[in-house]
Amino acid sequence: MSRPSNFPPPFSTRDYVAEPTDPEDERIEVGVLVVGAGPAGLACAIRLGQLIEEQPELAERLGEVPVAVLEKGKQPGSHLLSGAVVDPRALRRLFGERFRMQDLPSYGPVHGESVYVLTRRSALPIPPPPPMRNHGNWVFSLSELGRFLAEQAEEAGAMILPETAAQKLLVSHGRVVGVRTGDKGRNREGGELGNFEAGSDLVAKVTVLAEGTQGHLTGVALDRFDLRGEEPQVWELAVKEVWKVAKPLDRVIHTMGWPLRTSKRYREFGGSFIYPMGEDMVTIGLVVGLDYRDASLSVHDLLQELKTHPKIRKILAGGERVQWGAKTIPSGGFNSLPRELHAPGLLLCGDGVGMVNVPRLKGIHYAIESGRLAAEAAFRALQRGETPATALSSYDDAVRDSFIWSDLHEVRNMRQVFGRGFFVGGALASAMTMSKGRVELGKMRAEPDAEQPLLLTDRDKGYPAPDGKLTFDKLSSVFASGNKTRDDQPNHIRVERRVPREVAQLWAHMCPAQVYEVGREDDDGTVMVDLAPSNCVQCGAITAKGGRLTPPEGGSGPEYTVT
């Protein structure tokens, strides 16, 4: 059977690295450019604002616009999606004395939690494994937190530029000098519409990439500056919904087992989360490693199936779905981090480089801390008026000294052990955490998700037919993400368009937004892959499984508000 990696996408890093081409007086100059208005990027902007306030004379060196944050979504929060149960330590460090938990838009502290192993009809409670204990943590909607942080960043003096995609990395004399933003107003064929607006060269003294999972320029930078570590990155796909419910949920719930299959043959690693959001809302999501092998697996449909479990049905009874979304999570952990997090003129933060603690299901506080440290490193370099290649190396040192590093190191082989199947993996994982990572399993190699050989079962026959009340089809779910992407624009997805049938089927089932469809079959047995790019919610799954997502026109994609 095929592997998706045998059909690489028509994508070349070279196409996304360029010198500035706008005439000098038309280039837009800012002090520090942050790409991505997520927790990492906004934390960076907020910290920079604090530092500039302490040292206003530096502000002059940063020019008219000391800090600019680019956001490809309609506004900050539009592309943010997570569970989320957040460890507040990074927020405390960011806001310092000003910090008060009640000022943040949270849904309250975690009051209790349960973990279940599910079968089709039953739910066996097990004591929450130590890494999954959430005492002291708070429930948030990441989208709402993003909007809040954006307001704080603006108050701190940052300029936020929504609906702006960063298309190319501007590199001059071996140094990152900024980004080129994407064009707007092109049609499907790439021609210019009446209101065509070309992108601009945005140049900065320091560029911070905080693009989140599958960050486009992050990927480009890792290649261009040869920063990738020995271990490839791997991802999980999360599909989730937010529901208004009749009865409040009193605890945080995680489940394992059904509807995922436990046999090692299928390599289905993951579980679900159900978090209360105040008195009248609940969020439910399913996370599955993209190293799965069955081409008929659809995380969206498995989530629909999950909701039919009697225990979960009860939680949602009398309720109404209000939002849906999907996003990948980098799950390679410590071993998959890049060998360096900086390059000349460049700093890399957050999910974009894989700062996620898989067993604790947490990454937001690492993103925030890394953004904060990036701000400090950038500030130090600017203070000293430095621009040499090593100016930003203090960032790496700071990250290595931080809890980001120690936490990720402790759980470094957690993800990989589950390749041996749920039960073996579970035991090994427990052993690891109980011993705080001291169980040495030897280096466990992660294989890229796209290199997993495919098999085909009739798993899709078991997906529930959508009833429009409890279970939903993909198209109405895309609608519920707020996605109203302009159709007549160039296709932003790079995939090989003619592939063996099972690869096309893999993509068609994998994509939660129904972007891919199995098209016409040719004489040699291969099929065309048909695309509906305007459905895309930019989750990034395709990049993990054989293709390459690039940013569409700024403002496209989902408009999350409570994910």
Next chain:
Amino acid sequence: MATLVFLENHGNELQKGALGVLAKAASLGDGDVAAVIAGEGAKALAAEAGKFGAAKVWVCEDGEVAQPLPQPRVDVLAQVVAEGRYDTVLFANSVLAADVAAGLAARLGAGLNWDLVDLELRGDDLVGKRPALQDSVYADVGWTATPRLALFRAGSFDATPTGGGEPEIADVSPSYAAHSTAVKLVGQDAEESSGPSIEDAAVIVAGGRGLGSPDNFTLAEELAKALGGAVGATRAVVDAGWYPYSAQIGQTGKTVSPKLYVALGISGAIQHKVGMQSSNTIVAINKDANAPIFEFSDLGVVGDVHEIVPKLTELVRQRKG
């Protein structure tokens, strides 16, 4: 209740929509209903208004209202409302009527509820029914003072004659505000002969992937021609290059609300639905009995468009003669 209905005339005809509102008002049975007609030949049309329930018709044939301009009509209506002491003024939506109704609302400081599809008398209170949020919710709306102004969606009521007799006719010739007569009509073009544009079409025949291939769009075109309508398309077929984007109906295309929407081979995903769900009558033909479109069509036909549509087109042609 003392009700006045604004009747719009074009050429030598009273607009059906307005006559429908008149008939509805008469059917509420609470007091006599009056109508007002302004424009050239208004008097000659008064008798027709009687047939649809007007006991009294105010007519204005001043030069100021010879052209189809809204503002002088505000002066006419303000005068009539004052003279006749009307507490309720009803309009059928049109580009002209909307401007008149809103201008009158400002002139009188009166509440205007628009986009109504129905009207009820509950005791002394008048209650309007108003679809909201793309017709997914219906609101009961009311007024907190008189006069009460209401603008009804086009086609809300059938213009069925109520069997009324000759109405009393009264002339009205108000004084016109300076700004009312400032606009001049300086040119007019005949209706485009290439068929109505999608947004204005009273009939739309839309094709989806169920048509099978771009060539099969002729099925939709022929049927549209026979029905005198425009052709629409779903996002899927526009994406596939079968039809131009200007015909796309849906969330990221156009929103339409024709009298008749015929959906050929369209599944009815919500992205499409929100662009056409307030169509008056929806007929859907689809091979798949479980297609979501059947949940919101008035007539759903499970069958093959390639077999049904040519026959349908022929039958329509025959009927129209």
Next chain:
Amino acid sequence: MKIAVCVKHVPEGPSRLDPQTFRLDRSGESALNHFDANAVEEALRLKGDSDTEVVAVSLGPQKALDSLRKALAMGADRAVLVSDDAAAGSDLVATSRLLAAALEKENADLVLFGQQASDADGAVLWAAVAERLGRPVVSQAMELAVDGGSVRIKRQSEFGYDTREAPLPAVVAVSDAINEPRYPSLKGIMGAKKKPQEVLSLAELGVDSGEAGESGSRTTVLALGDPPARADARKIEDDGNAAQAIVDFLAEKRLV
């Protein structure tokens, strides 16, 4: 010349009506009403490179400044927001009163509106505002030209096309067919913050709070309910006679 453009900040995404107040839930994300973008674009086209001033005017909560900033980013020169808690829940009568008061202060030669507001689907505001200002009004403009002291409009109605002329000062509502609104350039977005933005309370506008909001309104929402199921909806299977069945159905509804 001075052109004032009336814009509205409307909720984005799936809209909800508050079941208690029956008002549109405006707490989520919101944006510049996309029909108003046509009006802003038209004003900017008329302005061209001249020193015509384009002022964006809005009535709404504080966050309506976001939409006004978008208009500034597109190229408008100045923004005015009428914002006051007492103005919440204003209907057409109250809204037109407040807007007219703000526009009177501006005393623009031309006041532009977009085709409709996506949140209320009302295509009525401009005529009410024009009446209060005592100005001529023309709606559904597909083409607009200013010549000396008058404006010439080509428009489309149910009956075809016509051309109208009105002396300035005038009020014009543009249809969405008139133009394709420009994307704000990055420079425009960045420059928007520096342009003058004025927020006026009712008191500063000279309007009594009793004339705004619910007390200034003359209409009310009484209840919310489900739409009636499509009466006598039918579903049939083709047994060879579907075409005839459809024609009969259409005839019954007097559609053929």
